[in-house]
Amino acid sequence: MRIGELAAKAGVSVRALRYYEEQNLLASARSPSGQRQYPHSAVDRVQLIQQLYAAGLPSKTIVEMLPCIETGEVTPVLLDRLSAERDRIDEQIGSLVSTRDRLQRIITTATRAKNVGHRCPGWVGPPPP
Structure with a gap:
């Protein structure tokens, strides 16, 4: 193609x-x-x-990974690198889940308090102008 x-x-x-x-x-x-x-x-x-x-x-890491993906063969060094990338992604996922959960708590609290259009619950800092 x-x-x-x-x-x-x-x-x-x-x-x-x-x-x-x-x-x-x-x-x-x-x-x-x-x-x-x-x-x-x-x-x-x-x-x-x-x-x-x-x-x-x-891209450097991806280039190193592609032969492994195609053949299924991996070196110990590449395996360590892949494991490190997986761990980094797991940390990102944990951080994103935490952020999502915090946003959900704010949404839930605002909805229950019928606070929509007013000061955001959980807001830290001075009130918005």
């Missing part, structure tokens, strides 16, 4: 795909006219790259 088709199917921009190639995250063949050609499996690969970026992994 051509680059525009891959971009549409994977939900990314053509520019992102070119960047992934520059970072050695994605490879393409070239047609006789020089157009990039990708296998259908590239859609899944691009979506995985997007997930890993969204989780905060840098």
Whole structure:
């Protein structure tokens, strides 16, 4: 498939795909006219790259991970790095859950007190102007 088709199917921009190639995250063949050609499996690969970026992994780490994902083989060093990334993501999840729970408590308290449009319960600091 051509680059525009891959971009549409994977939900990314053509520019992102070119960047992934520059970072050695994605490879393409070239047609006789020089157009990039990708296998259908590239859609899944691009979506995985997007997930890993969204989780905060840098391209260098993703490049190191991709062979492991494709072959199932992992070095002890890479396994340590993957474990560290997983732990970092777990910490992020814990922080996000805590923030969500705090927001939910404020919403619940405001709703019960019919305080909507007034001072936010749990507000720390001077009243808003």
